[in-house]
Amino acid sequence: MSAEIDTLITANTEDLKSFALKFTNHRESAEDLVQDTIYKALANKQRFSANSNVRAWLYTIMRNIFINNYRRKETYQTVLLKCYRKPEAGNVEFTLRNILPIELEIKEIKERIHALPIVFRESFLLHLEGFKYDEIAEMLNEPIGTIKSRIHFARKILKSRIERC
Template identity: 50%
Template sequence: MSSTEFNTLLLGNADFLRPYAVTLTKDSESAKDLYQETLFRALANRDKYLAGTNIRAWLYTIMRNIFINNYRRGNRQFRLLDNSAGEYLLHQQQPCIGNSAETNLRIKDVHMAVYNLPIIFKQPFMLYFEGYKYYEIAAMLNEPLGTVKSRIHFARKMLKSRIARY
């Protein structure tokens, strides 16, 4: 394929790239840059295009790869710049001072809600909470697997409704 044929084919299919660029970048200026870079790369690599293949798919692939590479490059640069001296306070490793009284009240509320569950729901829930698998709980309680799963589910629902969110 000659250079002029390729250029004509490229320009005839280039307009379909603009909406795709906007979809990828979510920004009109970045989309223009991506569109321009895609056309440049397509022209630079015209020898890699096989005549008769779908040029739109080839152009979309080039655009997507450029976008992904730029995105990865941007993330790498951000990580390198993130350790600057101006970011000192953000990266301090000081632990937060928690309010133990509030935490203790929340734990008491959770324990009370679990204690007040009906025994039919509390027993499978506590076994599940201790780390047993559904099938192990079913064998211990001599209940069908579906029954155990539904009881644990209903126990969770009851606990969610009984425990106030802060």
């Protein structure tokens, strides 16, 4: 049964590519999305029901991955926007700061994330990647309440560090 599912999943790769292009409008991003979909499908093939339509199952996985990636991107951009402040009238420091390239801001935020204590950083990065609390808890072999708490404290720490930028 397992080999049959593997064959069904890989047989639909070409259809997945065209479907992914409709989501992303970018060939490389579409290829990444297909790879993520196949990986997730193979990792969760025990959840596939033998009487189900494999193509619909794969499309659902792909759609969910795309939506999670979109949400993660939106969350990341929200963090970036909160770091930017409008220049105050006559405040040269803020005016000069706003003309700095956004790459510096992204670099600063990444540095602050990676400066988190490992216990918080690990859970927080998985959450940013789009994993749900229960998935993170399973991956890290921790209770779900502990994971929620760690992510909460990571956000709190980052917020205080970003407000200083």
